[in-house]
Amino acid sequence: EADIYQTPRYLVIGTGKKITLECSQTMGHDKMYWYQQDPGMELHLIHYSYGVNSTEKGDLSSESTVSRIRTEHFPLTLESARPSHTSQYLCASTDGQSQETQYFGPGTRLLVL
């Protein structure tokens, strides 16, 4: 059973607001990921981290930023939200000891008006 949490689950905000999407895992996993997914589309990797103080941009360009100050916490921030940021954001982690399963959080569905 995976212990990875995301808050909020749903968020409706106005254009220009700053938001932070939270992701935490209690499994001690080194590797954490953020994906963006629109309906009917694949999951696009937007950020990943292989450990504390390590963050990289993913394959899909994103205006969001991330930080990894603690192993268990990998928040994603949008400084100024726009309607084009409306999407589902999924956080995942893996222990990376081998080619391992990624465990996903429940996701945050963001709507920017």
Add this chain to the structure above:
Amino acid sequence: DQQVKQNSPSLSVQEGRISILNCDYTNSMFDYFLWYKKYPAEGPTFLISISSIKDKNEDGRFTVFLNKSAKHLSLHIVPSQPGDSAVYFCAATPSGTYKYIFGTGTRLKVLA
């Protein structure tokens, strides 16, 4: 350029029958493959995986087959149950990168 392709956006199957979901990939560096199941408003849940050194992996009602020469894998669910109705994603990762590439998903509907 989509490296992992699920060409069937949807599939309907009668309860008790076999469901076969297909996935094709283009990158020969991929050596580990995973299938995930996703319900609406939830995160994907891991189902089954297969390493490129194998051609088959079974777990209960779920079997994944890998054909490396054709760069094709498939997920078989037998017997299918109404609770299996969900979107199924195929994912692949190249050795040592820990970066996962996902397909667009296939929506499976199991009819009672």
